[in-house]
Amino acid sequence: MxxxxxxxxxxxxxxxxxxxxxxxxxxxxxxxxxxxxxxxxxxxxxxxxxxxxxxxxxxxxxxxxxxxxxxxxxxxxxxxxxxxxxxxxxxxxxxxxxxxxxxxxxxxxxxxxxxxxxxxxxxAVEAVDRASATPGDRVVVTGAFGRSAAALRLFEREDFDRANDLFQFSPRIDAGRALADTATAMMDSSDGLARSLHQLAEASDCGFAIDREAVPVADALAAVADDADDRWEAAVHFGEDFELVATVPAARLDDVRAESPTPLTEIGRVVDAEEGITANGEPLADRGYTHG
Amino acid sequence: MxxxxxxxxxxxxxxxxxxxxxxxxxxxxxxxxxxxxxxxxxxxxxxxxxxxxxxxxxxxxxxxxxxxxxxxxxxxxxxxxxxxxxxxxxxxxxxxxxxxxxxxxxxxxxxxxxxxxxxxxxxAVEAVDRASATPGDRVVVTGAFGRSAAALRLFEREDFDRANDLFQFSPRIDAGRALADTATAMMDSSDGLARSLHQLAEASDCGFAIDREAVPVADALAAVADDADDRWEAAVHFGEDFELVATVPAARLDDVRAESPTPLTEIGRVVDAEEGITANGEPLADRGYTHG
Incomplete structure (x- = not known):
């Protein structure tokens, strides 16, 4: 097993x-x-x-x-x-x-x-689970993806100072609290953005249409990635980034973005389950880092 | 270190x-x-x-x-x-x-x-620490010592059913709550009764005079021990028994024993630090099981 x-x-x-x-x-x-x-x-x-x-x-x-x-x-x-x-x-x-x-x-x-x-x-006054994302909701994330993937490459290159800095991430407490009242589903991205979306989709019985260009990628990853494909792969599948991924009713989006001290980036929207999970219309594979 | x-x-x-x-x-x-x-x-x-x-x-x-x-x-x-x-x-x-x-x-x-x-x-309404044991206080314990020492011998003999039963101990929650208002110092005996007394003595700056015959020994240990010395050694030094060891003002002893659903056994009293930690007048060594 x-x-x-x-x-x-x-x-x-x-x-x-x-x-x-x-x-x-x-x-x-x-x-x-x-x-x-x-x-x-x-x-x-x-x-x-x-x-x-x-x-x-x-x-x-x-x-x-x-x-x-x-x-x-x-x-x-x-x-x-x-x-x-x-x-x-x-x-x-x-x-x-x-x-x-x-x-x-x-x-x-x-x-x-x-x-x-x-x-x-x-x-936890208003505990958020993963089960109420509804078609039409917007998908928001904190921070940028690929910090930990970049850190691992820097550890391999023995650039230990920068690698250690990247490994010391900020838990998104203030954003989580700002989203607590409003989010219809939320989790952290520790298994990767792609796996997180698949897990939210399974719990909420929905799909996601993600705008690939809207997904924030860490500068540190851009600096060490070979090309655009490598950057995308590391950003959405590698995981270990501990950003929040949440769904918010469209009408509440502006309010919650104003309330969150950590900026929230809109990366797509919730769609019907039959539409699956896509980025720019292409299926986004349920592939991530399986934690040891 | x-x-x-x-x-x-x-x-x-x-x-x-x-x-x-x-x-x-x-x-x-x-x-x-x-x-x-x-x-x-x-x-x-x-x-x-x-x-x-x-x-x-x-x-x-x-x-x-x-x-x-x-x-x-x-x-x-x-x-x-x-x-x-x-x-x-x-x-x-x-x-x-x-x-x-x-x-x-x-x-x-x-x-x-x-x-x-x-x-x-x-x-935790009234959190008890280890620091206020006072000469004259009585020392009380829950349960009996040597269950885990006996279990280990039974595991060695491949008497697995009895060994597993002994390993499933009852955490002394009800006794801990009954003692919470009254105890001047309390801890569990996971490092052994002897080490627990030394730790309480260090925290409270006191000594202990223990009545060796009053220390309850588990029936299971009596059944597998070689002799009285082996039994005493295993009961007070082996540890891993998770009984409570507490000190209680003498005037409150009857009340707290009446309040505790788990029986409390009086095994000695708190004395001045200069008198050390003794059992029947003999020094009780600061020797126990160091947890791996």
Whole structure:
């Protein structure tokens, strides 16, 4: 059974397992595990690892429109180095402070591989799910896609400073909160924009017509991509970008864009399920990065 | 740097890192990582792994007197088996239901080793810490010590049914809540009774005079131990038992024992720091199981 099949099985058993975060009595909670082989390329600093792993959970809270209050991490490694541990905590604290949450530590574990499991909690008044996108709604996204794809290429080239900077992304808490009242469906793009659209389409029983030219691509990716096809592929399929992808009724679009401190870019609209998921009229494949 | 030194470093940086759970705005949160090599002996069922790993986090909430509301787990393995995953979820759900919390799923990760990271949250009105034990207070514990030590011996003998039963412990939520108003210090005994007493003594700047005969020993341990010394060693130093260890003002002892649905056993009293930590007048070594 692969990871997607396992996730489908979980979703059938646990009512909240398909969403970015579960909401229990007004508190949103989400957990993520990352580890060296698949998530932290050689050259990733422990500050970046602390920032990024906690930010991944904070992004899940953003995706349900929650305000984070606290985060914890279980930190596992083959040995404990005082500087590495301090750097990890600094990174975790910095990203929590950036969104008004408190990093409160966690657990240590001796393990065969550097592994981090993070959990974030927050207040969710209007929890947004993925199930109510309606034909005619507009599709909006935060930020630009391809930051993490670009970072990986820079890690490969040993351009570690720029790669680490790109890996320290901003969880889109303020945009998530601005969208919480209005969005008919929302998630983060951690599996890639294409997979996110397919998941929203499945949950909402709809299709999407995306305007390829409207999809914002990170400058950092444009700088390292071979050509336009490479850039598009990395931007929409690679994933790991943690931007928000949301659908908004057309009549509310101007208001929500005015309310969101983080700019929202309109990239297309919701269509009937029979029309499928297309970019400039061409089918957009359900292909993404399967998280290790 | 070993795990204890790393934990001391964290405690110096993060104000909550030394306690069983952090409390932020009335919500208690705690996380734990367990993995096959050190925590799940051969023969441990996935049902037991789900129960036990979530229960470890619930026990941390009990130790601060909180009422659990929800738990999540990140489940990592070399491959995903549908039955194993379902059994894990069943065990996690069962222990959550037993304490009135909701198990809401979590994350999946492909990893080199079966690894579980659990987080539990709960409501903490009167969060108990470890710092106010006062000479004259009585020391009380829940349950009996040596269940997990006995379970490990049974796993070694391939008596898997009994070993799995012993591994599915009850988090002491009701006792923790009964003690929340009254206890001057409290923690769980996951590192062993001896280490727990040393940690409470360090936090409260006190000593302990323990009555060796009063320490409750699990029947299962008595049945597999070689002799009285082996039994004592396994009961007080092995750890992994997740009982509560608390100090209570002598005048409040009868009331709190009457309030706690789980029986509380008095095992000794708080003394001045200069008197050290003794059992029947003999020093009780700061020796325990260092969690992997």
């Amino acid at each position: 692969d990871e997607r099949a396992a996730l489908r099985q979980l979703a059938a058993t646990l009512p909240h397992a398909g969403d970015d975060a579960a909401v229990v009595d007004g508190t949103a909670i989400t957990t993520d595990m990352l580890h060296a082989t698949t998530d932290f390329p050689a050259g990733t600093t422990r500050y970046t690892a602390g920032w990024r792993s906690v930010a991944a959970s904070l992004s899940d809270l953003a995706a349900v429109g929650a305000q984070p209050t606290a985060a914890v991490a279980a930190y596992a490694d083959t040995a404990f180095d005082a500087d590495e541990l301090a750097d990890f905590v600094d990174g975790a604290q910095a990203v929590c402070e950036a969104v008004g949450a408190e990093y409160v530590g966690g657990d240590l574990d001796s393990h065969s591989e550097f592994t981090v499991a993070t959990t974030a909690i927050g207040d | 070993d795990e204890r030194a790393a934990l001391r470093q964290l405690a110096a940086t993060l104000p909550h890192a030394g306690d069983d759970a952090a409390v932020v705005d009335g919500t208690a949160i705690t996380t734990d990582m367990l993995h096959a090599t050190t925590d799940f002996p051969a023969g441990t069922t996935r049902y037991t792994a789900g129960w036990r790993s979530v229960a470890a986090s619930l026990s941390d909430l009990a130790a601060v007197g909180a009422q659990p509301t929800a738990a999540v787990a990140a489940y990592a393995d070399t491959a995903f088996d549908a039955d194993e995953l379902a059994d894990f979820v069943d065990g996690a759900q069962a222990v959550c239901e037993a304490v009135g919390a909701e198990y809401v799923g979590g994350d999946l990760d492909s990893h080199s080793e079966f690894t579980v990271a659990t987080t539990a949250i709960g409501d």
